Amino acid sequence: MFTRIPTVLRSQEIIDKSFLRASKITEPYHPKIEDKIRKEIMDRVSTIESTTCSHLTKLVKKFPTIELIHPFYRDMIDLMFDIDHYKVSLSKVQWASERITDLSTDVIRRLRSGKKVEDLNRMMREYYGRFSSIMLSIDKDLSFLGSCRDWIRQIPDINPDLPTFLVAGMPNVGKSSLLSALTGTSPKVAPYPFTTQSIFIGYTTIGGKKVQIIDTPGILDRPMAKRNEMELKSILSLKDIRGTVLFLLDPTGHSSYSLEQQEKLYQEIRKSLLSPIIRVQAKCDLTDARVEEIAISASTGTGMGRLREEMEKYVK
């Protein structure tokens, strides 16, 4: 989703890069030396301007605009860094780009009327000096945006506009197996910020619609009390996805959690996510006991049709 944000160069790197390009420009023979030098300086100024401004405007364009992105991403970003600081830094980059364009236009206009070689050279030196100081004045912003980029790139590639199911349940109850049984193909893996775990995203068609199913190991699988604040908040940002939770309960003892422990997690998820929840009994091939209306086996495929019918009710 946000993997296409370009690397953010620091001020000095941008200065060096554009000066190096400019230094390679030489004008062929002109009968008058001042014409040759004037043309050379103008070309250098244009090169510095276009190299720098295209980098800066690309940055502004490729960084997400907070107002336009889905609340899920906005909340994630809000957890990662100060959004106001982010907006100010982006607008300073925009400002620098505009200033450099103005400065370059101005010097090119003045170069046209410059007669003596020494005047032309002075204008060029002044231009280089002013250009550098504009660039250096946004160095802190570039450095900050560079770290924002590293954060933003960690936001998982969830499509918040697809109907979504979040698989939840205590460890070992069969969440990953259910995801595979529903989606067939091997899921896409994405890191999830603030946790050491990755999430898995699979797709299938239910009721004629493409849906997204997300397995969230380490995220929706243990009591909230055991989590730090960042983890809690990152769980809450899942709320913005407005998915339906598939809550797996394993009554066989195979997962080594009692049904009571599993109920407790169920209650917590119900309260914190406020999403609709479909309760699903897992591993029904291992026991004849039916504790839930919907009982499935990811191993044998029993009950999968019934589960899909239920899921269809939540795919609007």
Ligand SMILES: Nc1nc2c(ncn2[C@@H]2O[C@H](COP(=O)(O)OP(=O)(O)OP(=O)(O)O)[C@@H](O)[C@H]2O)c(=O)[nH]1
């Ligand atoms: N017999 C049987 N075993 C199952 C079924 N579903 C999962 N298992 C087994 O249960 C174990 C845990 O399954 P996973 O799908 O990895 O469970 P999980 O909830 O993703 O586990 P964590 O990611 O560790 O939380 C594995 O050994 C699976 O083979 C099922 O329907 N029937």
Ligand SMILES: [Mg+2]
């Ligand atoms: Mg798993």
